[in-house]
Amino acid sequence: MITTDAWVLHAGPKGGGPVAGGAVNLRRETFAFPDLGDDEVLVEPLYGSWEANLDHALSRSPVDVCRQRGEPSVVLGNIGVVRVLRTGRTPAARAFSAGDVCMVMPFSKCDRYGYAELAYAYDAPGTIGLLARRTKVEARMLLPLPPGSAYSLPQWATYARYFSAWDNWRVAYACWRAQLPDVATEDHLVFGWGGGVVLAELELARRAGFRVAMTAGSDERLSFLARKEITPVDRRTFADLELSLRLDERDPELVARYRTAEKEFLRIVESLSDGHGAAVFIDNIGAPLLRPTLKALGRQGVLTTLGWKRGMVTETRRAVECIKRHLHVNTHVWRSGDSAEILEYQATTGWIPDPEMIQTYDFEDVPRLADDYAAGRVTSYFPVFSVNPE
Structure with a gap:
C-alpha cells in the first residue's frame, strides 16, 4: 500500500441530498491506496486547477460521488500538472522517467470515439486525485509538457478550461x-x-x-x-x-x-x-x-x-x-485524441492565461479556496492550488 497526505471527501448519509458546498465536507488525513499496477505511474502533484466538478462533489450535487463510486471516501482533483516519481512495467508506463512533468488528462473511461464517459478523480471508481501529496494515474492519461516552455507551471495547470x-x-x-x-x-x-x-x-x-x-x-x-x-x-x-x-x-x-x-x-x-x-x-x-x-x-x-x-x-x-x-x-470536456493538438496550439500561439490572471492557494489553504469558490469570492478566472514544491 501507498500512503499520502491528502484532502479527503467522505460519503454522505444514505439517501441524503445536496448540502452546502465549500470545505465543510473536506478532511485532511492520511489516505492509503494500492501500489502501482503495471500500466500506472506514481506522481507528485505540483499544481492543480480548481474546477467546477470539485464544487459539485463537495456539495453532493447532482450526486454523492462517493456513493456513486461505491467508496467510503475519495480524493478529488482531476486537472493539474504532476511530476513522475516511478513507473509501472509496461512499455507505456516506462515511456516516462522520474522527473518528467506532465499534464493529467482526466479520461478514465471513454466511448469508442474518445469522448469522456467517466472522469478521473470524480466519478471513475478507484481513482485518486490531485488533492494529495502523491497519487497514481494510468500512463495513457499523462501528456508531457513541452520542453523549455516559456510558460510557468501554474499557467499550464489551467489547461482544462x-x-x-x-x-x-x-x-x-x-x-x-x-x-x-x-x-x-x-x-x-x-x-x-x-x-x-x-x-x-x-x-x-x-x-x-x-x-x-x-x-x-x-x-x-x-x-x-x-x-x-x-x-x-x-x-x-x-x-x-x-x-x-x-x-x-x-x-x-x-x-x-x-x-x-x-x-x-x-x-x-x-x-x-x-x-x-x-x-x-x-x-x-x-x-x-x-x-x-x-x-x-x-x-x-x-x-x-x-x-x-x-x-x-x-x-x-x-x-x-x-x-x-x-x-x-x-459538449463536455474534449476528445482525448485531440489533447496533443490543443497543447501544441497553446504552446505556439500563446493562447494561455497571463500570470496575473492566476490566483494560487497553498495546499494548507485548500479549505479556504473551497469556501471562496463556493461563495463567489474567488477574484481570478483561474484559481489553482499548489501541492508540492517545483
Whole structure:
C-alpha cells in the first residue's frame, strides 16, 4: 500500500441530498491506496486547477460521488500538472522517467470515439486525485509538457478550461457555418456569460474575426476584459435577470424588476450586434439565464454550452427555436485524441492565461479556496492550488 497526505471527501448519509458546498465536507488525513499496477505511474502533484466538478462533489450535487463510486471516501482533483516519481512495467508506463512533468488528462473511461464517459478523480471508481501529496494515474492519461516552455507551471495547470473551450468552439463554429457558409464573421457577435472557459473561447472567436463581448461583475474584471480586446459588459446593470425562474410567482414587483433588467440586457446586445442579436452565445450558467439568453440570440444563432453552474434543468419552446433556426450545442470536456493538438496550439500561439490572471492557494489553504469558490469570492478566472514544491 501507498500512503499520502491528502484532502479527503467522505460519503454522505444514505439517501441524503445536496448540502452546502465549500470545505465543510473536506478532511485532511492520511489516505492509503494500492501500489502501482503495471500500466500506472506514481506522481507528485505540483499544481492543480480548481474546477467546477470539485464544487459539485463537495456539495453532493447532482450526486454523492462517493456513493456513486461505491467508496467510503475519495480524493478529488482531476486537472493539474504532476511530476513522475516511478513507473509501472509496461512499455507505456516506462515511456516516462522520474522527473518528467506532465499534464493529467482526466479520461478514465471513454466511448469508442474518445469522448469522456467517466472522469478521473470524480466519478471513475478507484481513482485518486490531485488533492494529495502523491497519487497514481494510468500512463495513457499523462501528456508531457513541452520542453523549455516559456510558460510557468501554474499557467499550464489551467489547461482544462482551454482544452474544453477549444473543443466547444470547434463544434459551435462548425454549426454556425453550416447555416451561414458565406458571410463575414466581422459582422457578427459572440457573447458570453463570464468565466474562465468563456474567456478562453471568446479569444478563439476574436481570432476568427468575430466581435466579442463578455459579462463581468467587478471593476477589476471589466478592466481586464478590455485589455484582452473583449468588450466588457457590466452584469451589475441587469442583476435581476436571474429572477426569470421566479416569474411564475406572479409577484408584480419581481416581474417589473425582471423586465427592466431584461430590457437593458437586450438593449446592450442589440447595440453590439447592430440589432441582429448574438450569432453565438456561450452560456455555462444554465437555467436562471436561459430565457434572456435565447431572446438575445439572433436568427441562425448558436447557443453553445459545456456547463450548468447554476442549473442543469432547462425548458425551451421548440417551435420558436425551429422558426428562428437556433442550433443548440452541448459538449463536455474534449476528445482525448485531440489533447496533443490543443497543447501544441497553446504552446505556439500563446493562447494561455497571463500570470496575473492566476490566483494560487497553498495546499494548507485548500479549505479556504473551497469556501471562496463556493461563495463567489474567488477574484481570478483561474484559481489553482499548489501541492508540492517545483
